[in-house]
Amino acid sequence: MLHAKLIVGSHKALSGSANFSINGLRRNLEFMDDADAWPELATARCAAAEQYWDMGRDWTEPALEILRALIRLVSPEEAMARTVDEATTFTPWRVAGETSAGRLPQPFQAELVYEAACTVYEHGFAFVEAPTGAGKTDIGKHLATVLPVSHGQTVFSWGERADQQRLGSLALIPASVLKNWTTNAPTNFKPIKHSHLSRRGKEETAELDEINRAVRSSASMIVDESHRLSSRYLSPSARSLVFERSPAIWTACLSATLMGNQGLDGLLAFHEKRASIYVPPPITEQINQHMAKVRKRGELVRHLDQMNRRIEDQSVQDDLFDSAEALQVEVNKVERQLETGGLQISALQEGLADALAPYVVRRQRDCIGESADRKSGAFVYPTIRSHREDTALSDQQRQIIERIKALAECITTGVTLVSADPQRAAHTEIKFHDKSRIHIRNFLALLRASITFAREEWARERDSEADQRGRASIGENLRRAEKQNARGIAIPDGALTEEVDAETEGSETPICDRISRLLNHPSLDSIDEARAGVMRDILRKHGHAIFLAERVGVLEVYARLLAGHRGRGPEVFVVAPGARIKTGKKLHHIRSGADAQEYFGIDGKHVDPLKQRAMFLTFQMAEGINLQIASALGIIGVTSDVKSLIQGLGRIDRIDSPNSRIHYYTFDLPGLVLSSDHKARARVASIALLSGVGAEDLPSELVEFSAGDLTDLVLEQVKKPRILRPNNYFDQLETLRRVLPADVLERVSNANPRGLWGAELCLLSSVEPLTILLLGSRTGNPQDPAVLPPRLIAVRDADGRAEIIGDQVEAARLLSAAYAETRRRGMQSHRLELNAISGTFSRLGSTLAHLTHWDVRPARTVSLLSSLASFLSGNEKGDAGQALFGSLTLPTLEKLAEAWAHELDVFWIEAKETVSQRSASGTEIPDYLGIDAIYQAFQEQPDDVRSAVSERMQELFARCTALSEGQPIDVLSRVAVIFEARQ
Numbered sequence: 005m006l007h008a009k010l011i012v013g014s015h016k017a018l019s020g021s022a023n024f025s026i027n028g029l030r031r032n033l034e035f036m037d038d039a040d041a042w043p044e045l046a047t048a049r050c051a052a053a054e055q056y057w058d059m060g061r062d063w064t065e066p067a068l069e070i071l072r073a074l075i076r077l078v079s080p081e082e083a084m085a086r087t088v089d090e091a092t093t094f095t096p097w098r099v100a101g102e103t104s105a106g107r108l109p110q111p112f113q114a115e116l117v118y119e120a121a122c123t124v125y126e127h128g129f130a131f132v133e134a135p136t137g138a139g140k141t142d143i144g145k146h147l148a149t150v151l152p153v154s155h156g157q158t159v160f161s162w163g164e165r166a167d168q169q170r171l172g173s174l175a176l177i178p179a180s181v182l183k184n185w186t187t188n189a190p191t192n193f194k195p196i197k198h199s200h201l202s203r204r205g206k207e208e209t210a211e212l213d214e215i216n217r218a219v220r221s222s223a224s225m226i227v228d229e230s231h232r233l234s235s236r237y238l239s240p241s242a243r244s245l246v247f248e249r250s251p252a253i254w255t256a257c258l259s260a261t262l263m264g265n266q267g268l269d270g271l272l273a274f275h276e277k278r279a280s281i282y283v284p285p286p287i288t289e290q291i292n293q294h295m296a297k298v299r300k301r302g303e304l305v306r307h308l309d310q311m312n313r314r315i316e317d318q319s320v321q322d323d324l325f326d327s328a329e330a331l332q333v334e335v336n337k338v339e340r341q342l343e344t345g346g347l348q349i350s351a352l353q354e355g356l357a358d359a360l361a362p363y364v365v366r367r368q369r370d371c372i373g374e375s376a377d378r379k380s381g382a383f384v385y386p387t388i389r390s391h392r393e394d395t396a397l398s399d400q401q402r403q404i405i406e407r408i409k410a411l412a413e414c415i416t417t418g419v420t421l422v423s424a425d426p427q428r429a430a431h432t433e434i435k436f437h438d439k440s441r442i443h444i445r446n447f448l449a450l451l452r453a454s455i456t457f458a459r460e461e462w463a464r465e466r467d468s469e470a471d472q473r474g475r476a477s478i479g480e481n482l483r484r485a486e487k488q489n490a491r492g493i494a495i496p497d498g499a500l501t502e503e504v505d506a507e508t509e510g511s512e513t514p515i516c517d518r519i520s521r522l523l524n525h526p527s528l529d530s531i532d533e534a535r536a537g538v539m540r541d542i543l544r545k546h547g548h549a550i551f552l553a554e555r556v557g558v559l560e561v562y563a564r565l566l567a568g569h570r571g572r573g574p575e576v577f578v579v580a581p582g583a584r585i586k587t588g589k590k591l592h593h594i595r596s597g598a599d600a601q602e603y604f605g606i607d608g609k610h611v612d613p614l615k616q617r618a619m620f621l622t623f624q625m626a627e628g629i630n631l632q633i634a635s636a637l638g639i640i641g642v643t644s645d646v647k648s649l650i651q652g653l654g655r656i657d658r659i660d661s662p663n664s665r666i667h668y669y670t671f672d673l674p675g676l677v678l679s680s681d682h683k684a685r686a687r688v689a690s691i692a693l694l695s696g697v698g699a700e701d702l703p704s705e706l707v708e709f710s711a712g713d714l715t716d717l718v719l720e721q722v723k724k725p726r727i728l729r730p731n732n733y734f735d736q737l738e739t740l741r742r743v744l745p746a747d748v749l750e751r752v753s754n755a756n757p758r759g760l761w762g763a764e765l766c767l768l769s770s771v772e773p774l775t776i777l778l779l780g781s782r783t784g785n786p787q788d789p790a791v792l793p794p795r796l797i798a799v800r801d802a803d804g805r806a807e808i809i810g811d812q813v814e815a816a817r818l819l820s821a822a823y824a825e826t827r828r829r830g831m832q833s834h835r836l837e838l839n840a841i842s843g844t845f846s847r848l849g850s851t852l853a854h855l856t857h858w859d860v861r862p863a864r865t866v867s868l869l870s871s872l873a874s875f876l877s878g879n880e881k882g883d884a885g886q887a888l889f890g891s892l893t894l895p896t897l898e899k900l901a902e903a904w905a906h907e908l909d910v911f912w913i914e915a916k917e918t919v920s921q922r923s924a925s926g927t928e929i930p931d932y933l934g935i936d937a938i939y940q941a942f943q944e945q946p947d948d949v950r951s952a953v954s955e956r957m958q959e960l961f962a963r964c965t966a967l968s969e970g971q972p973i974d975v976l977s978r979v980a981v982i983f984e985a986r987q
């Protein structure tokens with residue numbers, strides 16, 4: 005009767021579902037009932053109609069009062085404050101106070117844990133980037149605690165056997181920092197050393213099975229210092245291959261440099277190998293659109309190279325088909341296409357970085373702050389000062405160094421090698437170089453670091469009577485290269501009198517002989533001693549200092565110079581696990597990073613601030629350990645390994661450093677700039693691009709600079725403020741937070757608004773009309789144990805139908821844009837009257853009533869449920885599986901997606917191996933590995949395999965359907981804020 009349409013006369017009443025239009029009344033197109041033959045029925049209907057009319061008239065004011073209680077009209081800034089607060093305070097993802105995972109979390113650490121947990125929940129994968137010294141180990145421990153609980157609360161597992169459930173976390177950890185992880189660690193995670201992943205031989209299969217068993221029984225995986233796994237689409241490292249061949253699992257990766265020197269290529273491959281099974285098809289398509297542009301650029305660049313070579317050949321012989329002028333016209337045309345067609349390297353890389361931004365959670369050093377006050381209890385960074393210690397060369401020394409460089413760079417075997425540097429996010433570079441090039445670079449790098457060790461490495465020869473299987477020295481390699489050049493090498497102009505020796509004119513290696521004479525010239529003897537003197541001054545000033553170099557031999561040279569100084573000198577420690585170091589009274593050999601921390605770590609057993617101490621480490625050995633007692637760090641010879649340089653700086657630049665200021669000293673030979681220095685500069689820009697910091701500064705061409713400037717360049721990037729990315733959910737929330745008044749945020753946060761429904765309604769200005777809903781979180785109770793995170797949903801009109809946008813980044817971006825327009829019009833504090841938005845309620849009623857758990861499923865389930873629906877139904881589903889699964893509860897949807905991912909795992913692994921093996925020449929850039937390729941690999945399996953999988957999934961689907969029957973799947977009760985955006 006509530007929905008009956010009644011026409012009541014003095015003697016009759018008509019009821020029906022028609023609108024009582026001409027078509028309805030005359031043609032009976034819809035049902036209606038004539039009660040003329042039953043007067044008593046007509047009388048009853050008259051009475052009922054009058055009663056309903058009276059109820060409506062009498063209840064108008066009470067109904068409005070109830071509506072006012074259910075829907076609170078608030079200003080846009082108040083509604084936005086509640087949205088930011090709800091979205092960032094979901095209890096299961098928060099850590100604070102006394103925890104089971106070590107030290108108390110700092111506010112920024114708690115924020116990163118929260119954002120990482122949310123990102124993993126949404127996408128199955130999160131890359132957590134925090135600066136060195138920010139306590140990523142603590143962040144990882146907290147994630148190892150939070151993620152398994154979050155998994156257990158959101159993925160249906162009731163009624164399963166204990167051995168079927170995923171419990172706890174697996175942690176992949178570098179051996180050098182294993183002790184830091186296992187100290188005060190949670191008990192629910194299993195640590196595995198990185199080195200355990202790279203063993204070879206007979207035990208490889210057994211170890212892979214062991215790791216995979218651990219993955220299948222764990223709810224999440226934490227990867228510390230993930231840049232060490234060297235994932236790439238071509239030639240991944242042995243340890244990365246094992247990592248890539250493990251099943252799908254919620255994964256959080258920690259690093260201070262994202263993928264280090266691999267940059268965007270490494271991040272793309274890493275995400276593809278660990279998360280592509282979770283990625284919705286639209287995101288896969290977005291990435292592949294960029295890959296298509298990369299391939300297009302590659303084609304144009306190759307064509308451009310061909311045209312330029314033909315122009316160059318014109319000087320030797322005229323082109324048979326085109327003149328030089330015609331070729332130049334074609335070159336100009338291609339260059340315009342590259343410039344104006346959106347095919348510039350920077351544009352392509354920015355597009356791919358933006359596509360991966362939803363998965364990267366990050367903070368800059370600037371977010372944490374710095375202060376010279378170390379007694380306040382606030383964990384922030386100390387202040388920084390950088391010093392250049394360029395060696396003051398005499399004219400003779402400078403001339404000899406420059407001449408050695410000129411002579412070394414002309415050494416060649418006469419054999420040109422062609423190598424491809426495969427890049428997926430840019431274009432593969434084909435390089436023509438000589439076999440001796442790498443030895444020349446290494447020799448000059450040693451020359452820059454230590455004259456003494458450069459001499460030793462130059463002169464060392466393997467015993468001619470030995471088996472010759474040991475490592476050849478750089479000098480030996482370059483002498484061999486000169487001998488192999490049958491044509492002979494022309495001695496470059498500008499010979500110095502110091503290099504000429506008439507007695508050896510008939511030598512097979514005249515160039516190397518000249519280098520040897522110059523290298524051993526007595527005027528160079530003082531260079532290393534002068535540097536050692538500077539190191540002594542640093543120790544006298546700071547007490548404790550760290551010195552980093554690329555080679556252990558360089559460390560030994562300066563360690564001996566410091567330890568051999570007469571009088572009361574410093575204690576000297578050389579950290580070198582596999583080397584043989586001759587120790588002495590003041591010189592000590594340390595074999596592990598954990599032992600080094602005992603002398604220079606803040607809680608070390610052998611810390612003694614009253615002693616002068618110097619510690620020498622390679623960049624690789626220093627990575628990951630904490631040496632914050634030292635207030636000074638010296639870089640001996642600039643390294644082109646930017647990842648190692650950043651990690652090295654972080655040994656003393658730590659939030660728990662007791663020093664009010666830390667000092668960096670860069671030791672360099674001025675003017676000795678190598679090709680690798682330019683590559684290092686490009687790597688700094690690449691890391692900045694991925695981080696969203698300074699991406700607009702990506703240089704189109706490299707300019708000359710002093711190698712020692714590299715430290716300052718890295719520090720400049722490290723200290724830049726965080727840029728908020730448009731394609732990251734939490735960056736969009738932070739954008740909103742920054743424009744909201746602090747007092748409004750505090751008031752709304754403290755109010756903790758709740759009502760019968762608890763919803764707030766406000767009006768926003770927008771260039772397009774839409775409705776945005778914030779669904780409040782649910783943390784479970786005895787009556788309803790469901791745990792549901794907060795969620796944004798946007799609804800807009802699309803050709804007369806409601807388009808539901810569940811993508812969190814897109815919904816947040818629409819909300820941010822609408823609020824920005826509202827602020828532009830000065831309407832952020834304006835509250836509307838209820839009668840001003842009466843038309844909104846009918847529109848909301850038709851929308852909200854149809855929203856279900858299906859509409860709030862996380863992104864990682866979208867592709868899986870769509871392919872599962874196609875498999876179970878036997879045909880493609882245009883609705884992504886909604887008709888089949890739309891009536892299920894969210895926990896059962898999660899369970900179906902996870903079980904289906906488990907079934908597809910083996911075929912995903914096969915598809916990943918195919919991508920890794922494809923195009924060994926580097927000429928083909930494959931598309932991103934999406935769910936379609938994975939599902940296709942599964943569909944190619946024999947019928948019996950697919951039938952067995954179908955039986956298991958049908959059984960689980962039936963169970964999930966039965967468990968969902970009678971359970972509420974609407975989201976009405978969760979609506980916390982309603983944003984009505986109008987033009």
